């Protein structure tokens with residue numbers, strides 16, 4: 386609410402918004418100042434306009450407004466002031482402003498704090514559903530178990546009026562596609578929510594680490610990575626419904642079954658759905674207990690270097706042999722030289738094997754190497770360097786296979802969405818930060834497809850993939866409100 390002594394005459398007010406009907410009750414005609422900002426209509430550069438004002442019905446009221454054609458670059462271009470009389474309802478003012486300024490997108494939003502207040506009341510219900518999902522163990526490799534978890538998630542979405550579709554898989558769990566919001570031509574684009582149903586825990590883990598609530602946290606296998614994220618999305622959708630917040634775009638959620646094992650069966654679906662979308666929100670866990678969003682992720686891959694030498698007696702005729710282990714050692718010291726921490730490039734030989742007996746010159750050796758890069762250019766550079774390795778010892782042969790399987794998520798793909806999230810979190814009164822992540826997620830795939838992607842929007846907590854895995858309960862409504870507000874304003 387803009388506190389201002391600005392008190393124009395009724396005439397001036399009506400001039401500010403010429404299509405407002407004339408007011409019949411002059412005593413109620415106290416004008417309030419209302420400012421809004423123009424922004425470029427470009428999904429990745431859109432900024433939230435967070436202007437709040439009060440109207441006759443005294444509900445806090447907000448406009449989101451984007452400039453019709455791109456003039457200037459990116460952020461704020463100009464600020465307009467308009468005054469309106471409090472004797473009109475918020476709906477009348479909303480319609481009038483929309484009409485006057487010919488805005489292509491005009492959402493009359495309840496305040497994001499209303500979303501948060503709605504969600505806070507549902508904290509208990511959220512934890513209850515989280516408990517149900519955690520108790521449905523869903524290790525990536527056990528199709529029937531992942532399917533059971535997927536069916537429960539589908540049932541919850543169905544209750545909330547979403548459209549459900551299973552993408553059936555033969556060997557992995559079925560992926561679940563959930564659609565909400567406007568359909569067909571009424572949708573002004575698409576937003577994608579990404580998450581996974583599978584966990585890294587085998588069936589039976591629950592006996593050692595049962596679902597439990599303690600110290601304001603929900604503990605259990607997969608609670609943090611990322612079943613709490615699924616629950617938050619469910620309740621974000623419900624809160625939009627409860628507050629009658631309209632969605633301008635169709636929202637598609639893709640709950641996949643194999644993220645923890647590299648997304649082999651879901652990759653195509655993820656990339657196809659991403660290409661149809663204006664933005665992607667990934668509900669992987671946040672970074673750290675402060676809930677930082679993951680605005681960049683390294684690309685991740687694996688290569689195998691295989692050396693073929695020649696066996697010979699190590700004592701009788703060593704000159705006839707070509708030692709594959711020696712060759713591998715030389716190659717490893719060469720690739721270790723590709724490390725560049727400052728640029729975010731890491732190369733680590735983490736598995737080596739070779740040879741058969743101590744007195745036989747080794748004719749085979751291999752190394753499995755973990756490779757990571759923060760930038761796409763560096764990923765390509767590293768792959769080129771690895772492919773151009775040549776044998777060092779005379780007579781040795783060398784083969785390099787593999788490469789990056791998830792390209793880097795570069796910060797430029799998340800910067801605009803992050804700024805928007807920050808504004809919204811600010812408005813709701815909780816801090817939000819950002820952090821780079823060394824590991825990959827399905828967000829890497831969508832960013833590489835050229836779609837703005839914001840990752841780490843899921844649960845706040847700690848201990849992913851460990852017996853201490855837990856999600857912070859207090860943060861669940863906050864994160865759900867943040868997602869809801871992002872869906873309504875992107």
Ligand SMILES: [Zn+2]
Nearest residue numbers: 610611669670
């Ligand atoms: Zn995960």
